[in-house]
Structures are given as C-alpha cells and as structure tokens.
Amino acid sequence: MTATATDEARLVARARDGDQTAFADLVRAHHSAAHRVAVLMGAGAEADDVVQDAFVRAHAALSGFKADAAFRPWLLRIVANLVRNLHRSRRRRLDVLVRFVAHDPRADEPEQPDDLVLADERQRALWSALWRLPDTDRQVLGCRYVLDLSEEETAHVLAWPKGTVKSRAARALKRLRALLEDEVDRG
Structure with a gap:
C-alpha cells in the first residue's frame, strides 16, 4: 500500500469510528472526481445534488466499507449508481409526459x-x-x-x-x- 493509500485508509477508519473531520477530509479529497463522474454520466444541472447525496450515502454506509478496499472507486460507484437512478427517473417522467403532450425526446438530452x-x-x-x-x-x-x-x-x-x-x-x-x-x- 502506498503512503497515500495508507493515509486514506486511516482517514476511512477514523471516519468509520465517527470522526467527522476525517470524513470532511475524504469529501475534500474526492469531491472534484465525484462531480466529474456525475457530469460525465449526464447528471447535468443535478450533478451537485447527486454528489451531495453520494457523500451522505457513503457516510451512512461506512460501517460496511471493506478496510482493504480503495475509497475513491467505492464512492464513484455510488455516484454512478445515483446518476443511473436519475436517468431512470427522468425516463419515467418523460414517458408520462409523452403520453399527454407531443414531445421531442431530443430536448431532454444532456447539454x-x-x-x-x-x-x-x-x-x-x-x-x-x-x-x-x-x-x-x-x-x-x-x-x-x-x-x-x-x-x-x-x-x-x-x-x-x-x-x-x-x-x-x-x-x-x-x-x-x-x-x-x-x-x-x-x-
């Protein structure tokens, strides 16, 4: 394990034990990457909300996080899953809207x-x-x-x-x- 990975493992362990400062350090370290994943996967204007929700969920799930695993890919998977859920939700809303209004589906493509x-x-x-x-x-x-x-x-x-x-x-x-x-x- 590299020094950085070891430091991160310590942060995760401290955060798991309830150290809010350690979790805040994890947020600062990975917020940018999490936001880029949300944007790249098409969260659009909702990227900030997705990232915030991902960190809330990660914090709640820390007790189940494997000590030997890397935090970043685990967090980014949470972000990816939330964006997928967002797309499904958008599609469901669009399907309902299409039933009632003539609608061009290309208007909903992520800008x-x-x-x-x-x-x-x-x-x-x-x-x-x-x-x-x-x-x-x-x-x-x-x-x-x-x-x-x-x-x-x-x-x-x-x-x-x-x-x-x-x-x-x-x-x-x-x-x-x-x-x-x-x-x-x-x-």
Missing part, C-alpha cells in the same frame, strides 16, 4: 455543461463528440481517460466485469474517432 466549454477548438470538438456518444461509451471513456481510472477501478465504478470495460472502451474509442473524423471532414 454540454458550461464549465466544459474550452477555449481550444480541438478540445471543444472532442467534448462535443464525447457527448454525442451513447451513455455507456461516454461513461467508460470518462472513467478511463478523463478521470484516469484503471480498468479495475472503472469496472468497480460502473459495476461491469473488467473484460467488459476493456472491450467497451475499445469500441467507444473507435466510435469517438469516427465522430471526430466526420467533424474534421465537415469543417
């Missing part, structure tokens, strides 16, 4: 967050293409290449087998390249 608008045109094109990918592609690429998680950590966050992460990441990269090539051809 690219303002904080991801980047100055460099190439990066904007990359983000634009990433958002046009299916959710599962965006999720696996976001975890692997934006958050720089390992295949194992990504598998844990997304609750997929490690082999699935590897194959979906390869296919998602191929789709992303095709989208970017199309954009270059149009430009």
